[in-house]
Amino acid sequence: SDTEDLLIKDFANVAHIKVKALTPDERRAAERAAGPKPRHGTVLAARSYDVMRKAQREGEDGTIAHAVFMSTLTDEEQEQVTEFEAWSSLVDREVLRLGCLAVDGFDLPRVDGLYDVEGLLEVCVEAEEVISEGARHIRNISTLGKSVSLGQSSASGTSEQGAEETQLETDGNVDNASTQAEST
Numbered sequence: 001s002d003t004e005d006l007l008i009k010d011f012a013n014v015a016h017i018k019v020k021a022l023t024p025d026e027r028r029a030a031e032r033a034a035g036p037k038p039r040h041g042t043v044l045a046a047r048s049y050d051v052m053r054k055a056q057r058e059g060e061d062g063t064i065a066h067a068v069f070m071s072t073l074t075d076e077e078q079e080q081v082t083e084f085e086a087w088s089s090l091v092d093r094e095v096l097r098l099g100c101l102a103v104d105g106f107d108l109p110r111v112d113g114l115y116d117v118e119g120l121l122e123v124c125v126e127a128e129e130v131i132s133e134g135a136r137h138i139r140n141i142s143t144l145g146k147s148v149s150l151g152q153s154s155a156s157g158t159s160e161q162g163a164e165e166t167q168l169e170t171d172g173n174v175d176n177a178s179t180q181a182e183s184t
Helices: 024-033 039-057 062-071 075-099 117-123 127-142 177-183
Strands: 017-019 100-103
Touching: 017 127, 024 075, 039 062, 039 075, 075 100, 075 117, 075 127, 100 127, 117 127
Parallel strands: none
Antiparallel strands: 017 100
């Protein structure tokens, strides 16, 4: 989420999403809630993304390479890819439902303590993009690893630390598009 990588750097009209990290169990629960994973569609979709990335690495248009690959698939295989993409979209919705705390401008009431994804779909024209991007960020922060204590040893020389001396690496703001907008 480096703001230098953004194509549009005008943050005046962007929505900010407040998210939390999910535990591995919560991420697995999101996948289970989306139903069984379409195995063959998963493999075919992975191949198509590999073709796209390879073309981009070689300076070619990845979108065209992806389209050409997809056109070589049978109708049944294309349907399997479509099923995988639909499943993946459902997983994104579940990840956002579990990990979203708020979306600026869409202060929807929580449903059973979780973010109202269906409500967002009803009131936000770009909800699918917000869901996909939000879920990606939730996954990213969920896999950062365990926090590490940065505090100093106590005065007595033991390895115990006082609560007021302990600061976690994960405390505070991360310099990303959302926090850059606030500080500029």
